[in-house]
Amino acid sequence: MSGIKVLDIVKPFASLIPEVELPYDKILFDEKMVYTIGVAVIYLLSFIPINGVIPSKIADPFYWLRLPFASEAGTLLEFGVLPVVTSAFFWQILSGFKIIKVNFNNIQDRENFQSLQKISAILLAVFYASILAVAGYFQPIDAFAHSDVYTTSIWSNLLIISQLGTVTGIVALMVEILEKGYGFGPGVMVCIAATTSTKLSGSLFGFLTNTITSQSEGTVIQLFRSIFSGSITSSIYNLFTRSEETNLTQIYLVIIALAAVAYLQNFRMDVSIKSAKVRSMMSSYPIRFLYCGALPILFAYTILYNVNIVAFAFTEIFGGLPLLAKWELDPLTNSTYELTSGFLYFLSPSQAGCCFILTVIRFVSFSLFITVLSTLFGRFWFNMSGSNGKDLAKQFKDQDIVVVGHRDATVAKELNKLISSASLTGSFALGAIISIIEATGVPKGFVAGVSVGVLSGLTLLEQIMTDYQQTGATNSQFAQVFGTN
Secondary structure (H helix, E strand, C coil): CCCECCHHHHHHHHCCCCCCCCCCCCCCHHHHHHHHHHHHHHHHHCCCECCCCCHHHCCECCHHHCHHHCCCCCECCCCCCHHHHHHHHHHHHHHHCCCECCCCCCHHHHHHHHHHHHHHHHHHHHHHHHHHHHCCCCCCHHHHHCCCCCCCCHHHHHHHHHHHHHHHHHHHHHHHHHHHHHCCCCHHHHHHHHHHHHHHHHHHHCCCECCCCCCECCHHHHHHHHHCCCCHHHHHHHHHHCCCCCCHHHHHHHHHHHHHHHHHHCCEEEEEEEECCCCCCCEEEEEECCCCCCHHHHHHHHHHHHHHHHHHHHHHHCCCECCCEEEEECCCCCCEEEEEECHHHHHCCCCCCCCHHHHHHHHHHHHHHHHHHHHHHHHHHHHHCCCCHHHHHHHHHHCCEEECCCCHHHHHHHHHHHHHHHHHHHHHHHHHHHHHHHHCCCCCCHHHHHHHHHHHHHHHHHHHHHHHHHHCCCCCCCHHHHCCC
16 A cells, blocks of 8 residues: 555645754753753643633533643643644554655655644644534533523634644644753653642642632641541541542552552563674663553543543534433532443443443443553554664664674564563553553542653653763763762
């Protein structure tokens, strides 16, 4: 199959999209750190309300999908990195299966491919913002009870759509800055890791007080407040069961998940390597069990998030599609929608439901869905992303590195066996652990989000340390952080 030359179509539009130029000079380690931290800070500062929207008065049907994508309802990061991630996955998969032709060795093709991803991300954000605006998602909840009084003008909706489209374009450019060598990437992982760390620290030690429940955001802070209160037993029980803020049950589940992920992260197969030119001691190249990192879970949740947005919008626009999904407003908080029936109910960790049997079926179906998608991702992604045995063998050859005990002709084959096994089994194990915990409905996306964030952070940390050691940045201002003078 010759494939479709989609890149020829995007060429006329590429000049209209802002692009980050490749660095002319080598970027120093300290400069990369500054760029990386700068992108993370700018992203976190973008969690401000959309002009014309009151975040506290809209109900969120996607709350359990948000944390892995660093998004927050009613803010400029309503979609977070979802459009960028969706676009990247979509076009990378099409190019990996040769449905579209992309020569990544050609600079022009690479630039057009990146432009295609940015344009797709912006269009996707505009599309989602449009259908959600038409569906009334951005309206205050009390407006639905007085729909004859409250009306949203077309100009208000256009303002919301333009804001979300513009911010998605800015996020795509920030991601591109890091991925073109100015900082440490992937850029999406920086945004996710930064948001997850702030969310986790806030859930543990946040001092902000919920005006409705008069409880602290942080579970540890609320725990100390409960100890010094009059009714310790009831207060501590509430800490394990509260739904308005993160509770202790969710924290314990996160600890269990992170312990399992950390345990699996330490499994690796060391490949003995040595320099072909310089006589020296042998070293090892690690192939980790979680070879794909957080990407399998991120891929599975990407599909769920996209499907849920479209389904919710169409359900509201067309007055209900019960076979597809049915959302009901949570009567306790009035801040979220819960899936209660329909096809998507069985692909969600919602605790709401009509009977015990359907709840059990939902538990099994959700777990299987995430696990199967994660496993399929691990089966094919390493070949599509340029990280298979052949690519690694070429990298070794370019660096004059040989694999001990193997001829050059057999290195790629042997590496591919190790990589394919690690990618497949690691993705399966990660998907099974996260999906089973999330399927209980208790974590509400917290376990999946924190796991993706921690794995993203570990990937970034490994890249930072590798760069630090290779460049010998002994004069770096960050030397004390890494334990050197």
